[in-house]
Amino acid sequence: GDSVTQMEGPVTLSEEAFLTINCTYTATGYPSLFWYVQYPGEGLQLLLKATKADDKGSNKGFEATYRKETTSFHLEKGSVQVSDSAVYFCAPNSGYALNFGKGTSLLVTP
């Protein structure tokens, strides 16, 4: 099945710093790629997605580009806020079952 490798963290940044969370995946065929975010005490929610190579997903200032040649979908944000503190999950999906990794914990300090 599909699998993902991403840095576990915790990643600690100061407010307004640049964020990159790396994600590489293995999958059969050509999966859709997703980033989910989990705020403290809540379930996961979709942050952004890309469905084909070279697509860029974006939402709330976050961006990620589907790189087929490097099987990567790195998450970036130019200026993080304290409210971005959460756990971020990268997830490829080429079938029925979506497998999530351990996620990356992000803490943004004032």
Add this chain to the structure above:
Amino acid sequence: NAGVTQTPKFRVLKTGQSMTLLCAQDMNHEYMYWYRQDPGMGLRLIHYSVGEGTTAKGEVPDGYNVSRLKKQNFLLGLESAAPSQTSVYFCASANTGELFFGEGSRLTVL
């Protein structure tokens, strides 16, 4: 909009007791999933269903059973609870691509 609703939200069990977690979705989604989330282990798929009357095993199915008698409901059962099943359980549903999650059910087995 209710979305995905999980009941109960909290439960404490003694070893050997049984219980059922209920997941209900009102979005007419075909696919439903049960995950467990543990510190340092990320989100792991227990069982999933691709339609009414169908179920399939995920990554960590042992000790759990599921049923999907109605399209909108997906039940997760523990026949004989063990301390290793102490976790936060998340249900999710989807048609294609994006998963919609419930708020989670925290289960403690003493």
